[in-house]
Structure formats: C-alpha cells, structure tokens
Amino acid sequence: MEAFHFLRPLWLLTLPLILLTWWLVRRQGERPPRGPAFLAPHLRDALIIERDRTRCPRGVDGVVLVMLCLAVAAAGPTWSQQQSPWFREAAPLVVAIEVSDSMRSNELLPTRLDRARYEVLDLVKARTGSRTALIAYAGTAHIVLPPTNDVRVLQTFLESLDPAIMPVPGARAAAVLPVARQLLREGGSRSTLLFVNDGFDSTAVAALAGFVNEPGTPGVVSLVVGRDEGGVALLPDGSPVLAPGGGPLDTRIDPGPLRDAEREAAVPVLRARADDGDTRALLRHIASQQLAANDPDAHWKDQAWLILWPALLLALSWFRRGWTMRW
Incomplete structure (x- = not known):
C-alpha cells in the first residue's frame, strides 16, 4: 500500500461532480407524484404506486456506480513497477558453489555436488537470456x-x-564475499549472490551479516543441498573420505548456523527438493531482489483494467427490463 498511487490523479476531480449529479437526480426523483387535483387526498395516496421511493434502488444508482468506477480507472491506479528488459539483463546472478569433501556425501544420489550441479542448471535454464557467473569455493574462493x-x-x-582440484580444503563461505564484490562492481544491488552448499559456519554468518548491511551490495540467497x-x-x-583426525568424514549438516544466517544476516535459506519447488522459490527471490532495486527505466503498471471488470458487470444491469434512466 505504500507504493499505491494514481498515474493520472486529475481524473479524481470528477468524483465530486458525479456524486453531485447523483444527488440532484435522486432528489428530483424522490418527489412523489401529485396526481389529479379532483381526487381526495386519502384516495390519491392509495392509488400512487411506489410512494416510498427513497429506499429502493433506481437506474441512476447503477449509472453513478459505473461512472465512479470509470473515473477511478481513468485516474490510473498502480502499486507495482514493470522493469525494463535491459535492467533484467544487466543484473547477473552469481552462483557460489561449494566444492568441498563434504559435498561428496551420497545421501542425495549420486552426490551432493552432482545434485548441486543439476539445481544450478535448472535455475539457469529457467532464467533464459540472463547472465550467470560461477564461483567455486572450498578453503579459498575462485572465479x-x-x-x-x-x-x-x-x-x-x-x-x-x-x-580434488581445489587448492585449499575446507568450506569457507566468507571467502566468496570479496570475490563476488569484485564480480558485481557494475551490477550492484540489482544482482543476486546465490550460495549452493551444505551449510555455513559461525564465521560465515558474521561475514554475511556485515556484507548485506553494506550499501549497494547484492541480495544473498542460500540453497542447501543435503539432509x-x-x-x-x-x-x-569408492573409498570413504577420511577426516583430518582419522575416521570417516562427518557430513552432518548443523541447522543452527542456517537459522542464524536467516535471523542475523537476513539470508533466505532454501532446501533442495526433488521437484521444481526450490527452483521456483529461487526465481521469486531473485525477482524480488531486482524489483527492490531502483531501476531508472522502470514504468509503473497501469492497473485500471482491474476496475473495468466491476464497471462492466454493473453495466449489464441496464439490460434488465424497467431498469432505465431518464435524465
């Protein structure tokens, strides 16, 4: 409602004139017919039909409602913007995919890393014509x-x-932020940084909170792959990945830092799903990030057509027998 306004507000000046016309016509029509003068008053009252005409609807009521709807529609109500195609094209998506040993986990077949590849490709194909950048990170982040x-x-x-090709093992999501900032020098707040990983740690949450609070930074979304x-x-x-201290690598996901990322850094955290629900949710987040940015070429969408429908339905009452109006 904060964005609600009228594109052509001068048309609203016709509303008082329409209401004044309605009042004058209604007032004139409410005068009871006098009837022949030779009739006695009690007989004349008994012969008059619709003596109390103030409460029943009349043709002028429908006409005025239609005119009011048309006046509001002509004023051009709007509450959302239509961005230019150039603006959408100039706002790339940066995908930061985690390439660590924990992404070899096989609870999502074939592996978390393979599932992450599928998720990224599905998202990119759904964003036909838009630009996408790719960052890989483990202990370090690289374009x-x-x-x-x-x-x-x-x-x-x-x-x-x-x-195996990552120079430093680990899963430092915080290392992605300066690299993403370098990639998005031109895109700024119109762009989106998407993490595709299997979780964050406490240091990453603190870095994300500082990153999103900086002016002109892109929106950040996380897609967690794994259970x-x-x-x-x-x-x-086929041999298991060993932890630094020996034994199989612990690939459990700690939900605590994910909740902290949503609460402290305002980063939406989505979970990978078998259907396309996660892709549709990501598209909504990316679109909302672009709409939140200030597009100098954006145009307000005229929503007058929504008000024309009730005006047309009211106009159908004129086809009712007897529902006519004489000015």
Whole structure:
C-alpha cells in the first residue's frame, strides 16, 4: 500500500461532480407524484404506486456506480513497477558453489555436488537470456566463469568442478564475499549472490551479516543441498573420505548456523527438493531482489483494467427490463 498511487490523479476531480449529479437526480426523483387535483387526498395516496421511493434502488444508482468506477480507472491506479528488459539483463546472478569433501556425501544420489550441479542448471535454464557467473569455493574462493548467458559453457565448467582440484580444503563461505564484490562492481544491488552448499559456519554468518548491511551490495540467497543426518562421502575409487583426525568424514549438516544466517544476516535459506519447488522459490527471490532495486527505466503498471471488470458487470444491469434512466 505504500507504493499505491494514481498515474493520472486529475481524473479524481470528477468524483465530486458525479456524486453531485447523483444527488440532484435522486432528489428530483424522490418527489412523489401529485396526481389529479379532483381526487381526495386519502384516495390519491392509495392509488400512487411506489410512494416510498427513497429506499429502493433506481437506474441512476447503477449509472453513478459505473461512472465512479470509470473515473477511478481513468485516474490510473498502480502499486507495482514493470522493469525494463535491459535492467533484467544487466543484473547477473552469481552462483557460489561449494566444492568441498563434504559435498561428496551420497545421501542425495549420486552426490551432493552432482545434485548441486543439476539445481544450478535448472535455475539457469529457467532464467533464459540472463547472465550467470560461477564461483567455486572450498578453503579459498575462485572465479570459474564471469557473467555469461551461454548455458552450455556454464554446464561444461560445472561438470569440471571437483574437490580434488581445489587448492585449499575446507568450506569457507566468507571467502566468496570479496570475490563476488569484485564480480558485481557494475551490477550492484540489482544482482543476486546465490550460495549452493551444505551449510555455513559461525564465521560465515558474521561475514554475511556485515556484507548485506553494506550499501549497494547484492541480495544473498542460500540453497542447501543435503539432509541434516548426512551420508557417506566417497572418493571416485569408492573409498570413504577420511577426516583430518582419522575416521570417516562427518557430513552432518548443523541447522543452527542456517537459522542464524536467516535471523542475523537476513539470508533466505532454501532446501533442495526433488521437484521444481526450490527452483521456483529461487526465481521469486531473485525477482524480488531486482524489483527492490531502483531501476531508472522502470514504468509503473497501469492497473485500471482491474476496475473495468466491476464497471462492466454493473453495466449489464441496464439490460434488465424497467431498469432505465431518464435524465
């Protein structure tokens, strides 16, 4: 409601004139007919039909309601903007995908990393014509692909990602932020940074909170791939991934930092799903981020057509027999 206004407010000046016309016509029509003068008053009252005409609806009421609707529609009510295609094209999506040993976990077949690739490709294909950049991170973050709208090139680079090629092991999501800031120097607040990972740690939550509070920063969304109970992380040869202290790597997801990211850093955290519900939710978040930005070429959408429908329904009453009006 804060954005509600009229594109052509001068048309609202006709509302008092319409109401004044209605009052004058109504007042004139409420005068009871006098009848022949030779009749006695008690007989004349008995012969007059519809003596109390003040409460029954009349033709002028329907005409005035239609005129009021048309006047409001002509004023151009609006409450949302239509962004220009250039604005959407100039606002890229930066995908930061975690390429760590925990992403080898197999509770989501074939692995979390493979499922993350599928999720990214589904999202990119749904954003036809928009640009997407790719960042891979483990203990460090690196630009894999600058913003591009070539889906096949992006797919090739996604398929080449493997924890074995990352120079430093780990899962430091905070390392992504300066790299993303470098990529989004031009996009600014119109862009979106999407984390595709299996969780955050406490240091990442603090860094995210500081990042989103900076002016001109992009919106941040997280898509968590994996179940809280985790699975078994396996190497390509089928042997389990070992933790630094020995034993199988713990791939459980701690939901605590995810809740902290939503509460302290205002980062929406979504879970990967088997259907396309997560993709549709991501598209809504990306669209809302672009709408929240200030597009100098955006146009307010004229919503007058919504008011024309009740005006047309009221106009149908004129086809009712006897429902006519004489000015």
